Amino acid sequence: MTVPTPALTTTPRxxxxxxxxxxLVTLTLGWLIGLPVVLMxxxxxxxxxxxxxxxxxxLTPALAAVIAYVLERRQPLEVLYGHHAEAGAGDAAAExxxxxxxxxxxxxxxxxxxxxxxxxxxxxxxxxxxxxLLLFFAFSLAALPLGGALGLYPFDPSMPxxxxxxxxxxxxxxxxxxxxxxxxxxxxxxxxxVLGVFLHAGIEMGWRGYLFPRLQLRWGPRAAVVLTxxxxxxxxxxxxxxxxxxDQTPVFxxxxxxxxxxxIIGGVLAWLRMQSGxxxxxxxxxxxISAAAILHFWFASAGVTVDLRQATLQGFSGWxxxxxxxxxxxxxxxxxxxxxxxQKTPSGH
Numbered sequence: 001m002t003v004p005t006p007a008l009t010t011t012p013r014x015x016x017x018x019x020x021x022x023x024l025v026t027l028t029l030g031w032l033i034g035l036p037v038v039l040m041x042x043x044x045x046x047x048x049x050x051x052x053x054x055x056x057x058x059l060t061p062a063l064a065a066v067i068a069y070v071l072e073r074r075q076p077l078e079v080l081y082g083h084h085a086e087a088g089a090g091d092a093a094a095e096x097x098x099x100x101x102x103x104x105x106x107x108x109x110x111x112x113x114x115x116x117x118x119x120x121x122x123x124x125x126x127x128x129x130x131x132x133l134l135l136f137f138a139f140s141l142a143a144l145p146l147g148g149a150l151g152l153y154p155f156d157p158s159m160p161x162x163x164x165x166x167x168x169x170x171x172x173x174x175x176x177x178x179x180x181x182x183x184x185x186x187x188x189x190x191x192x193x194v195l196g197v198f199l200h201a202g203i204e205m206g207w208r209g210y211l212f213p214r215l216q217l218r219w220g221p222r223a224a225v226v227l228t229x230x231x232x233x234x235x236x237x238x239x240x241x242x243x244x245x246x247d248q249t250p251v252f253x254x255x256x257x258x259x260x261x262x263x264i265i266g267g268v269l270a271w272l273r274m275q276s277g278x279x280x281x282x283x284x285x286x287x288x289i290s291a292a293a294i295l296h297f298w299f300a301s302a303g304v305t306v307d308l309r310q311a312t313l314q315g316f317s318g319w320x321x322x323x324x325x326x327x328x329x330x331x332x333x334x335x336x337x338x339x340x341x342x343q344k345t346p347s348g349h
Contacts, residue, residue, distance in 0.1 A: 009106045010341040011213045012080035014072050019214060022068035023231055026206060029060040034238025045242070055199060057239065061206020061232075062114065068210065069113045081105040115209025115279035116201075118342060128276035132285035133193055135268075136313075140292035143311070143318030144299045153296070153311035154304035162298040185298075192291040193284060200286035204269070204279035207232045212270050213339065221337035222330050225270060229263025236262070246309055257309055257316070264319045265289070267326040274337045289313060 033056050040048060072080070111117040119125055148155025159178065166181045167173055207228055215224035236258045240246065246254040269282040296312045308314045313322075329336040 009108050009112060010081070011217050011339055012072065012075075012108065013083045013217055014068075014214045015075065015079065018068050018071050018075075019211070021071060022064050022206070022211060025064040025067055026061050026235055029064060030057055030235050031238050033057045033060065034242060037242040038238055040242070050244075054239070054244070058199065059202040061210075061235070062202040065114050065206045065210035066110065069108075069110050072113070073107055077105065077107070080107065112342065113210055114205040115213075115273060116205065118277055118340075119280075125276055125278060125280060128272060128281035129284045132272050132281040133190065133288050136285045136288040137189070137292055139318070139322050140289065140295055140313045142321055143313045143315075144296060146320060147311035147315070147317040150317050152315070152317045153306060154301035155299055156301040157299065159298050160302045161300060164302070185294075189288075189291045189294070193288040196287040196290060197280070197283050200290070201279060201283040203286055204273070204283045207266065208270050208273040208282050209279040212273065216274075216337060217339065221270075221274075221333040224337075225267040225326070225330065226263060228270065229266045230259055232266055233259035233262035245314065249309060253309075260316065260319060261314065264323045264326055265313070267329070268322050271326075271329050271336055274340070277340045 033053060037045065037048070037050065037053050109117070144153055145155050145157075147153030159182075162181070162185075163175060163178060166177065170177065211231070212224050212228050215227050219227070233255070236245070237251075237255055240254040240258060241251050246257055249257075269285055272281040272285060273279055275281075293312070293314075296306055300306050306312065310317055312318050
């Protein structure tokens with residue numbers, strides 16, 4: 001019996017026309033879903049099921065990635081992996097594969113291409129996923145006192161709105177139950193983050209699962225962080241035009257804010273994706289961002305409006321800590337954003 005020869009699968013050098021197709025399809029699908037909301041009057045939006053539109057919208061990068069993957073698989077192996085035969089002295093990852101015949105570099109499966117797999121080693125994947133949850137909970141929480149120190153967020157450590165809400169639910173003064181109430185609510189946030197991970201994975205399959213590694217292969221991690229951030233920020237345009245995220249903000253100002261947010265936060269998510277080898281830690285982090293948004297209600301002074309353009313993780317003061325982390329990651333970019341290579345055993349003999 002012939003022993004199966006191990007084959008390697010790694011990120012392909014996807015032709016630019018296919019990468020452009022991914023971007024075009026994602027933006028087009030986003031506008032097709034978001035346009036009905038943009039055309040609604042404020043009164044119609046107030047009674048519409050906007051959550052349905054949003055949930056469909058965030059699945060569009062995954063669908064576009066599948067379409068791009070199908071086009072990619074039609075390319076000859078020499079187009080996708082021929083660059084490894086020409087590995088340069090400064091490209092360690094390519095050098096490791098340069099002695100392999102192109103036929104030994106197998107096309108990615110669709111799950112590998114979207115970052116859904118690999119799921120092993122399990123311990124490492126769980127570790128990075130827990131880190132994603134904790135890190136973005138910490139970012140969301142730390143943004144509030146930082147915004148308060150800068151005079152951009154009405155930070156009140158006595159948590160008046162939280163106490164008021166807890167008292168109304170208990171039917172009595174809740175001051176003595178604050179610690180217990182906070183622990184319960186933090187548990188709810190983490191539970192919601194875990195339960196919501198599959199929905200947020202739709203975003204990650206496209207931007208960090210499919211696009212980021214391919215941009216990194218062509219132009220390096222620093223350019224990939226910027227390009228992925230800018231393109232994914234533009235993707236949000238129809239929702240911004242409909243008043244999502246930065247309500248009552250002129251659309252071009254909202255778009256500028258979203259470009260900054262998508263680049264900085266997206267860069268940290270890309271680090272989680274490339275270090276773990278899959279999109280799940282980044283998807284857990286995305287889910288935590290949504291679940292932890294309630295924190296800014298807990299710590300706000302009563303009767304004061306929070307400007308989301310300036311404060312919380314959504315506003316520019318909330319980008320300071322993740323931005324500092326991203327700067328450090330980009331300084332050591334080659335270690336922080338490694339390309340993955342997997343060994344597979346073909347079923348054939």
